[in-house]
Amino acid sequence: MNMAKTLYDKHIDSHTIKKFDDDGNVLLYIDRSILNEYTSPQAFSGLREQNRSVWNPKSVLLNVDHVNPTRPARNPEMTDSGGALQVKYFTENSRFFDIELFDVMDKRQGIEHVVAHEQGLAMPGMVIAAGDSHTTTYGALGAFGFGIGTSEIEHFLATQTLVYKKLCNMRVTLEGQLGAGVTSKDVIMALIARIGADGATGYAIEFCGSVIDNLSVEARMTICNMAVEAGARGAFMAPDDRVFAYLKDTPRAPKGELWDRAVESWRTLKSDPGAKFDKEVYIDCSRLEPFITWGISPDQAGPITDAIPDPQSIEDRQKRHDYQTALNYMELKPGTPFTEIRISHAFIGSCTNSRIEDLREVAKVLAGKKIAPHVRGMIVPGSTQVRERAEREGLAQIFIDAGFEWRQSGCSMCLAMNEDVLSPGDRCASSTNRNFAGRQGAGSRTHLMSPAMVAAAAVAGHLTDVRYFTEV
Numbered sequence: 197m198n199m200a201k202t203l204y205d206k207h208i209d210s211h212t213i214k215k216f217d218d219d220g221n222v223l224l225y226i227d228r229s230i231l232n233e234y235t236s237p238q239a240f241s242g243l244r245e246q247n248r249s250v251w252n253p254k255s256v257l258l259n260v261d262h263v264n265p266t267r268p269a270r271n272p273e274m275t276d277s278g279g280a281l282q283v284k285y286f287t288e289n290s291r292f293f294d295i296e297l298f299d300v301m302d303k304r305q306g307i308e309h310v311v312a313h314e315q316g317l318a319m320p321g322m323v324i325a326a327g328d329s330h331t332t333t334y335g336a337l338g339a340f341g342f343g344i345g346t347s348e349i350e351h352f353l354a355t356q357t358l359v360y361k362k363l364c365n366m367r368v369t370l371e372g373q374l375g376a377g378v379t380s381k382d383v384i385m386a387l388i389a390r391i392g393a394d395g396a397t398g399y400a401i402e403f404c405g406s407v408i409d410n411l412s413v414e415a416r417m418t419i420c421n422m423a424v425e426a427g428a429r430g431a432f433m434a435p436d437d438r439v440f441a442y443l444k445d446t447p448r449a450p451k452g453e454l455w456d457r458a459v460e461s462w463r464t465l466k467s468d469p470g471a472k473f474d475k476e477v478y479i480d481c482s483r484l485e486p487f488i489t490w491g492i493s494p495d496q497a498g499p500i501t502d503a504i505p506d507p508q509s510i511e512d513r514q515k516r517h518d519y520q521t522a523l524n525y526m527e528l529k530p531g532t533p534f535t536e537i538r539i540s541h542a543f544i545g546s547c548t549n550s551r552i553e554d555l556r557e558v559a560k561v562l563a564g565k566k567i568a569p570h571v572r573g574m575i576v577p578g579s580t581q582v583r584e585r586a587e588r589e590g591l592a593q594i595f596i597d598a599g600f601e602w603r604q605s606g607c608s609m610c611l612a613m614n615e616d617v618l619s620p621g622d623r624c625a626s627s628t629n630r631n632f633a634g635r636q637g638a639g640s641r642t643h644l645m646s647p648a649m650v651a652a653a654a655v656a657g658h659l660t661d662v663r664y665f666t667e668v
């Protein structure tokens with residue numbers, strides 16, 4: 197019998213309290229959770245109704261990020277009464293259940309998947325179940341993060357456990373040297389285009405290969421973050437020295453001898469040689485080009501040098517229909533070169549691409565340039581800490597001089613649950629992760645791409661190849 201385990205298997209095994217004989221499910225111990233104001237209210241109501249308490253309040257962080265305003269002069273006033281109510285209830289729950297809260301005005305506030313690693317809340321080997329699908333981001337740190345629904349949140353809060361069905365293992369090997377202007381965002385977008393938006397449904401993906409080894413920790417997060425757009429409910433990367441260095445001085449990391457012991461054990465967090473993967477994907481990344489999406493699903497994407505595909509040339513009936521629906525919604529014609537797609541908005545933000553390294557790349561493109569007069573550009577840093585750092589490094593001034601709005605942190609126009617909403621017909625180059633119809637506002641159109649590509653598009657006024665901007 198093959199006893200070699202994958203990194204995913206190791207996380208599950210070390211957190212399994214009990215195996216249920218009948219259906220193969222396990223009772224999984226959850227180390228930590230981060231909850232937002234949007235998906236937690238029903239869970240807290242459920243606890244209150246049954247007079248139940250939270251098993252370990254210290255293992256949970258409440259963080260406001262989805263509905264808060266990002267106006268430059270920050271204040272907690274909401275224009276949206278629904279959002280105001282959610283934040284009010286969130287704050288009451290924090291007091292009632294004695295759980296720590298990062299509210300809108302907290303210096304540590306930000307998008308939960310940016311805040312977690314800044315604060316040292318996500319550490320290698322942990323299992324983190326949170327009320328948001330992009331919890332997969334923590335895979336870049338060697339933690340197992342996955343999103344859960346409201347009834348599961350309630351179960352977790354009351355018991356620190358979840359009834360869990362194990363996923364299959366997929367390995368994605370990424371080899372080669374990324375070309376100039378090609379980022380980890382392009383790598384994950386290329387993977388999703390290759391395997392499809394449901395290509396990893398039922399799987400946890402482990403990413404490995406020289407591309408991962410050479411990426412910074414923040415760039416790795418972009419990949420794990422977006423793995424869920426291929427359907428994966430778990431993303432993994434074996435933690436290495438870069439990860440340990442990244443986490444070492446975060447506020448909640450173990451200190452002194454505890455840190456040394458932790459690192460020693462974290463070094464064992466890798467798949468055993470000979471571990472069995474149910475599915476293998478290999479991508480030679482040397483020839484990858486910057487990617488964009490042209491449709492309303494993250495897999496409707498292609499390299500920027502390409503053109504809008506012709507649905508008529510697609511054999512598969514369902515796919516042909518999906519392509520046609522996408523082109524109708526996006527108001528795009530087959531054969532149009534991607535670089536001719538004119539935009540009205542440029543948005544840089546979201547838990548995929550709003551960290552300091554992303555902003556540095558954006559500043560490189562924008563330095564000394566102005567965005568096109570017909571484009572409204574918005575940069576929303578992933579956290580208040582990122583914002584302050586970008587200001588200290590002089591990046592914010594470059595953005596403002598280029599004509600971008602420099603905002604406060606939050607999810608913002610990634611899903612338009614606050615006042616940052618596009619109007620019908622607007623077309624946005626966006627560094628976010630979802631391009632579903634209406635995602636950034638009813639009737640609006642989204643093109644996903646790397647933050648540097650968004651910056652280049654903002655300057656050009658249409659989608660463009662960032663490599664022209666970095667080379668001249």
Ligand SMILES: CC(C)[C@H](C(=O)O)[C@@H](O)C(=O)O
Nearest residue numbers: 234235327328329330343611
């Ligand atoms: C609101 C939340 C449930 C949702 C998610 O789980 O991902 C959101 O963050 C998103 O990106 O669509």
Ligand code: SF4
Nearest residue numbers: 307546547607610611
């Ligand atoms: S930034 Fe976007 S993708 Fe990330 S948690 Fe917020 S809404 Fe979801």
